[in-house]
């Protein structure tokens with residue numbers, strides 16, 4: 001498979017178990033032409049591409065979209081058969097650490113305040129989820145132990161590919177650290193080379209100047225204990241998160257990205273497009289749960305990904321008011337642009353009803369929109385192709 005992006009146009013100009021289980025399956029379709037603007041930030045959802053492509057291309061696109069829809073339907077009809085080797089994530093950590101809240105907030109649109117009323121988890125909850133372009137995975141939410149006991153951990157973690165360990169940063173962390181290390185030790189001694197993604201969670205409850213110290217103290221303690229257990233080079237990442245800000249989406253995006261086999265290829269494509277189109281940053285984002293499936297490899301500040309989440313919110317709000325499944329706010333050729341007063345332009349374009357490309361660029365007198373349109377359309381097709389062989393192969397089974 002070629003990892004390059006075929007057909008990108010360049011410009012020389014500088015402008016250019018043992019327990020009961022509950023099973024949940026989340027399948028979404030549809031997305032949201034109208035104009036939207038306000039004075040300080042002008043935003044538009046415009047049908048900007050039609051004059052650039054001829055009718056034949058339009059028909060081809062419609063046909064392609066029809067095929068895609070059929071394919072999606074087929075996938076949805078037989079989930080188990082279609083994605084038998086999907087990643088399986090286990091949410092693990094002491095009781096009340098925040099496992100259920102995270103799932104409800106990201107994937108069920110519960111507000112942070114509503115999570116205060118969540119009851120204790122009594123049985124395993126299995127969530128079959130899909131993010132954007134055919135990225136499918138399972139998340140298990142399990143009753144959190146009250147002590148460092150590993151009772152039932154073998155059943156909970158069977159066939160899991162990643163453990164998302166939630167550690168409440170507002171409490172004394174020693175029990176949680178012991179549980180984390182003993183879980184890793186159990187996995188190691190049973191020959192399971194599973195990645196641990198550790199969320200140092202409820203960080204909003206820690207005084208701001210102490211947060212980095214808390215993070216490095218926990219990380220150091222875990223590293224020392226793992227070394228003492230002779231676990232060298234463990235597969236472990238640490239994130240500071242809270243459901244009261246954007247950090248949980250950012251961390252979960254990285255966790256989901258670690259599950260995507262095509263991630264490097266996708267990043268290569270995005271790098272090529274940013275370089276050839278003079279974009280500052282480009283993201284592939286699931287518009288329903290605001291999970292970033294990939295971005296180009298330039299470093300990104302948190303504020304920028306927060307801005308992207310905001311543009312997705314604007315888009316979904318307008319879609320829910322004005323769009324219907326039969327007539328979405330954006331069709332395959334349209335885009336949504338938001339000009340910020342700080343001199344940045346955000347540009348949203350759909351890849352399919354659930355996935356969008358979000359580009360960030362500096363506002364310049366002459367943005368080469370035609371070049372951007374052409375390259376983003378090529379990128380869109382290439383992304384679909386990248387995920388298609390996988391889907392077709394699975395569909396044939």
Ligand SMILES: Nc1nc2c(ncn2[C@@H]2O[C@H](COP(=O)(O)OP(=O)(O)OP(=O)(O)O)[C@@H](O)[C@H]2O)c(=O)[nH]1
Nearest residue numbers: 095096097098099100101115116121144202242243
């Ligand atoms: N301050 C703060 N509270 C949080 C955060 N995340 C979750 N909580 C709160 O933590 C409490 C426990 O959350 P749950 O999601 O029920 O915890 P759990 O780990 O699923 O608990 P069990 O079901 O007992 O295993 C709830 O009151 C949430 O509102 C966070 O980021 N910050």
